[in-house]
Amino acid sequence: MSTFMVEDVFRCPQCGYHVIEEVQENVTALSLVNAIGEGGDVAYSPTAVDCTDETECRYECFQCGEILVDEDGSPIRTTADLYIYLNTRQPTLSLPPKKEKRNG
Numbered sequence: 001m002s003t004f005m006v007e008d009v010f011r012c013p014q015c016g017y018h019v020i021e022e023v024q025e026n027v028t029a030l031s032l033v034n035a036i037g038e039g040g041d042v043a044y045s046p047t048a049v050d051c052t053d054e055t056e057c058r059y060e061c062f063q064c065g066e067i068l069v070d071e072d073g074s075p076i077r078t079t080a081d082l083y084i085y086l087n088t089r090q091p092t093l094s095l096p097p098k099k100e101k102r103n104g
């Protein structure tokens, strides 16, 4: 089991950007209200989207909106699938990051 930085291993197939955005479908946005003080001063906890099989999410390039798909062309829906995607589809994962650029 290994953990890696997405920015090190992800390159958008469309634009080459390195940030993945997680979008939860059927939910516009949510924040948890953690605390509230006099006058309505509210403290929020960071929104954490928990994408499981029961919660439809998709993953897309933060820059161009390219939706990440698996080998069958189905959109990736869970973090487990996302891990597999990054582990198998991104050739840079097994290489030392930023050492050498391959030009085709």
Ligand SMILES: [Zn+2]
Pocket: 012, 013, 014, 015, 016, 017, 061, 062, 063, 064, 065, 066
């Ligand atoms: Zn992109």
